[in-house]
Amino acid sequence: MVKENVKPKSQIEFFINKSAKEFNNDTKIYRYMDFDCFLQILDKKFYISAKKHFSDCYDAGTKVPLKDIFKNFVNVCEGKSVVLKNYTSIELIEMFKKSQNYLTSCWTLNKDDILMWQAYTHGNCGICIESTVGNVIAALDPNAIKPYLICCSPMYYNGYSSLQEVEGILFQKQNQYKGEKEVRFYFLNGIFNDESANYDKNYAVFDIDSDVLIDEVILSPFMRGNSAQVLKHKLEESNPYLEGRIYKSEISL
Template sequence: MYKKNDNIKLPEDPDTIVWKYLDLSKFLDLLMSRKLFMSRSDKFEDQYEGTFSEPTYEEIKKLSENNPEFLDYYKSHREKVVVSSWHINEYESFAMWQIFTQNNEGLAIQSTIGRLQKALKPEINYSQFIGEVNYIDYKKEYIPFDDMFFPFMFKRKSFQYEREVRIISDLSENAIKINDGIKIDVDVNQLIEKIYIHPKSENWYKKLVIELVSKLDYTIEIEKSDLESDILI
């Protein structure tokens, strides 16, 4: 269930468009299981994920001089936080296609902030929050740590192109087993407003995706990427 956290900021307009770029297998897993995969935060490619900037770390070190468990807790906490990443953009992103899909057979899910909020279903043991990532200079800027989600809502400026919004949960109080991540229940029809097919995919691939979505009893609109429209000259 989506909950509001006043410390976690979001675009005010619920119609703000967000995207998720993924391969066919992950897309089908979402449709068939009706569950959204959330990755363990320490499994992301960015090794700084969930860590602190230098000014914050120096402060935490001072606080942990007489309480070493304080620092150890922050280190292990990354294994208990799970994240689903989305990209804010009014339009498709050529860069996102390049980074997150392979072999010209990827897909992009188009949604909105409002749809993400409504798509999350109540969870018995934990809550999901949605927040926009802040991009800062980790050598100079301070990350507050009065909220356990704070280090997970900041990334280095070199990742600004991601324009990330993330669904995030803290499972540290739960006995849920987390390997690479967990799957959460979602309303798929609410989550997905439109599906875009990879701009360099063949026509047979688009037909395959349409057929698969139809056989799974979804009525989601499917389009070929706008990036490969016919040239007008």
């Protein structure tokens, strides 16, 4: 839950998908990372990259899945084409392309998951931090966030052929990724369809309160010998607020 006496700051423009089942400020979320990224968070810096750097070209917005997109518009019934949507294909394609420049922070609902460890950490010293949707927002410095608008939702894995609105494309992925159970934050410099949202940045760095952000730290199951215990001791020694929050993965390898 959002930590005691710490609430999402009203100065931050934050929108959460309230239509998603059992998804709210208290939803526990997890982020897997390499140790150097964790050190940046301990240094109270929150790095967020643009979507165009994602490995999947469709999710990155660098390639448009035209076949799926056009399924949103025309349905052939008894030899006649029926228009299904009140937005145009051009609007949808432009939103898709524009989204590649949106700053994006990706989390997951999967705690201590072997597939997540393998996919999103490298080597033996990976880290998974547990937080909540509300604590991510509460940890951000509102002065650093302005003028960003933050939107958060779990991802949907229906592909790109059944969109109810143009903005829905931001939270859609192809079905083969459904095991990720991703939760995504977008940091937008302006509203969805405003040209000011289409800035060209590779990444941004925001000031963050790591004490508020971090509920738990899980150390990689790939750590060897007593290295997890040594690292736990060193981290708690240099960051007293982490005492009692650091655990070794329960996955046995």
